[in-house]
Amino acid sequence: MPEYSIIGKSVQRVDGPRKVSGQAQYAADLNIPGALCLKVLRSKVAHALVKEINVSEALKVPGVVQIFTHADIPGINSYGIIIKDQPALTNKVRFKGDAIALVAAQDEASAIIALSLIEVTLEELPPIYDVKAAMREDAPAIHDRGNSISAYRVKKGDVESALKQAEVIITGSYTTQRIEHCYIETEAGVAYMDNDLLVIKAGTQNPHYDRRDVARVLGLPMNKVRIIQTTTGGGFGGKLDISVQCFLGLAALKLGRPVKIAYDRHESFISTGKRHPFYIDYTTAADKEGKLSAVKVRIVGDTGAYASYGPATLLRAAVHATGPYEVPNVDIEASCVYTNNPFSGAMRGFGTPQMAFACESQMDLVAQAVNISPVEMRRRNIFQKGAVTATQQKLDASIGIGKTLEAAWEKALQVMPGLGDENI
Incomplete structure (x- = not known):
């Protein structure tokens, strides 16, 4: 292993002493x-x-x-x-x-x-608090531009054909809540x-x-x-x-x-801004071995009264909707919509935590349907070197998720020795 001056070392934070001593001025x-x-x-x-x-x-x-x-x-x-x-x-x-x-x-x-x-x-x-109501053609306009701000589409392969041929199809609807950052220091x-x-x-x-x-x-x-x-x-x-x-x-x-x-x-x-509430309809198709064949997703994000980072957040949601899994056929739509709710903006993860909740829930349900453990379900579908993402990027280097999954699973077994794949 090469010797590094910072990597692998305990390095004092530049702002640490002033903060812990109370000298820092907020x-x-x-x-x-x-x-x-x-x-x-x-x-x-x-x-x-x-x-x-x-x-x-x-x-x-x-x-x-x-x-x-x-x-x-x-x-x-x-x-x-x-x-x-x-x-x-x-x-x-x-x-x-x-x-x-x-x-x-x-x-x-x-x-x-x-x-x-x-x-x-x-x-x-008339106030509009529901994104689906805001998207109706007869809805009162919150802004002159209308209530729909942006829409993104990610397509790969032929989803409809894959769905017709699939041995397992799981469809779920998911909602995520509005979240306040709640940092200790107010503005x-x-x-x-x-x-x-x-x-x-x-x-x-x-x-x-x-x-x-x-x-x-x-x-x-x-x-x-x-x-x-x-x-x-x-x-x-x-x-x-x-x-x-x-x-x-x-x-x-x-x-x-x-x-x-x-x-x-x-x-x-x-x-102040909040994390975007998402409304997600998610369909996953697989064969009887749990190998993913198609994903079809429809996402609507409630950006509230003002756009803030909404368009970018929904774009990221569309890009990451399939999670760290290789899916040959993909059809994803993500829309950003105004309502009269508090405005939503950037929050850690930037649209990905909401999609991870839906995607990983679907993975668990498919695993249950084909009678394999959720861990094994992920082993069979995670990105490997040479995999092609939903946006058709070929991953030809630094594909570490397999090692990460196994290391996490090994650690879980150390903490709970009686745990087995069948219990997950």
Whole structure:
């Protein structure tokens, strides 16, 4: 074995000492003398047009400096990692938690009182919480583009012929839930003007994309916006989207004063991206020995009110729908759909965990139908060198899943000596 300087060694994390000693400063730890407190007024209904926003009484609260609405956005009031469909402050509500107004005040208590005094007149619209309802032709449009965002198709071979010839066919329907990342650190940040340069310090996974979208919303050239990623206390994909950045930038730019915002847990829950719920219809065909012959899958992903990473997540779902198994005939469709649910975005696995749940469940059911163990079922179908994936990529190197499967099985037998294939 060659000697490596890092691989196989215990290496101290660069950020380790500062974190364990408490010296690391997370976004909410940052304090700038004289910084104004920002609070967001969020919708309590899921779908509505904002007809009027009356801030006159809220502005009378001692300590309130300014209240911003969609009319105060100086640039293009839309951002998004793939599709620019999410406003910083909206005049059309698309989910419970959508941002309607932003209060800047001397202190948190004044900002909270002001939120309660803002009067918003809404014209409520029928909400759509079910993706299948959202896909109907007569469904109310959540966005001007309609409710269907994207659709992907992966095809290989002739599935229909394979299904007719199959000795075993297993069909299942699977649903997965919406999941909150629930990182310990909620969204927070500060912003200030450094002469004519807007500086935003925030917990983020995406400072370069943040810079682009903040500049767009505020109508600034990119060289007038600087995003500094603070020590970030967990993200898991959930801090890839814009959260506090546009609010901080708008207030600092308009007021010329430093500002700070920090979400509480409730606000973090209701306003940030989630893991996509999937609705999956999955058909698997095999011979009587358990060898896979065809897979047909239909996937619908609920991306909620805004696209975020939805199109890319559904693309990955389609690509990985057959799991680590060689299937000669494949027909997969994956659709991404708007609803009035909280928006869904990136979360670890990026569409693959949902598909693994469905795919591996199908593998177990096929194993049961042909009377072999689930372990043996996988042995007979996992990728080997030379295998061709659903997207017709030939795997000619680094095919380690067989060794991984056997090593995991050996470890399981060590932990539970009485375990046998027939018990799995």
